[in-house]
Amino acid sequence: AKIVPPFRFAMVESGVYRGAYPTLKNFRHLKTLRLKTIISLxxxxxTQDLEDFCSINSIELIHYMVEKPKDEVALxxxxxxxxxxxxxxxxxxxxxxxxxxxxDATGLVMCCLRRLQAWHKDAIDSEFLRFSRSGENTVEKLVALFKxxxxxxxxPPPWLWSDGDKMLAHPFIKLIKHHQGVVVQVVRPAPKEAKKKETQAQVISKHDALHALKRPRKVAGKRRPDIPQADPEGASEEE
Incomplete structure (x- = not known):
């Protein structure tokens, strides 16, 4: 049987994938990823099909109720x-x-992940627009509230920050560090530097981030471009 990825499927980072709602024909592809978690927005x-798939494959299914976006994502x-x-x-x-x-909903989450990675704003916008239907960044205001x-x-995963787990302070996000369920450290960005750092070169420069978006990724043993993969049978699955 043909392996069909979900509509708009792409790798974000090693072990992090994004896409549209998976249907029965996509399950074989998802199984090759050896997922531990699926987050449904x-x-x-x-559906019962997705719940059964997760149960059979020992995947934790986490559901957040997110209405179809009108003016902005309801998250x-x-x-x-x-x-x-x-x-x-x-x-x-x-x-x-x-x-x-x-x-939009998936894109909003990934924008905030990139913000945590201290990507340059232009690179975050560029990635969002590659998956957008409208050609506009409809989540910019919500991303700015992620602080x-x-x-x-x-x-943390090695891809989170360029220096691994040595991020002592974030340019514009407050980091609350836990140990055994107890808050052990709260690291706030320097007020005077936060705005300046957000608009200047950061941990990942604009050039490097944009270059990373164009770099081919290896997914499920095959090299494929890290771009939205249109499912010829799944075009009707869009909102």
Missing amino acids: IPEPP SVKDIARIVQTIIRPSKLPVYVHCLDGT EVEISEEE
Whole structure:
């Protein structure tokens, strides 16, 4: 049988994938990823097919109720923070994050992940627009409100920051560090430097980040471009 990835499927980082709502024909592809977690950002509970797939393959299925976007994505900053916190926990990886069509809700979460990685704003916008239907960044205001995240005692994935787990302070996000469920450190960005650093070259420069977006990725043993993969049979699955 043919292996068909979900509509708009792409690798974000090693062990982090994004795309649209997976259907039965996509399950064989998802199985090759050896997922530990699926995060569903959808208005209704996941289908029984998806629940059964996760149960059979020992995948944790996390559902956030997100209505179809009208003016902006109906996802709170607290929920965004919780989702990002899940994505940066190695024990939850590999993870697949999806909404109905793999655009706005999923894109919002990935923008906030990139913000935590201290990507340049232009690079964040560029990545969002590659998956957008409207050609506009509809989540920019919500991304700007993402200013706080909890960091677990697990060593973060090596791709999170350029110096691994040695991020002592973030340019513009408050880091709340935990150990055994207890807050052990709260690191706030320097007020005078935060705005300056957000608009200048940061941990990842604009050039390097944009270059990374164009670099081919290796997915499930095959090299494929890290671009939205249109499922010829799944075009009708968009919102």
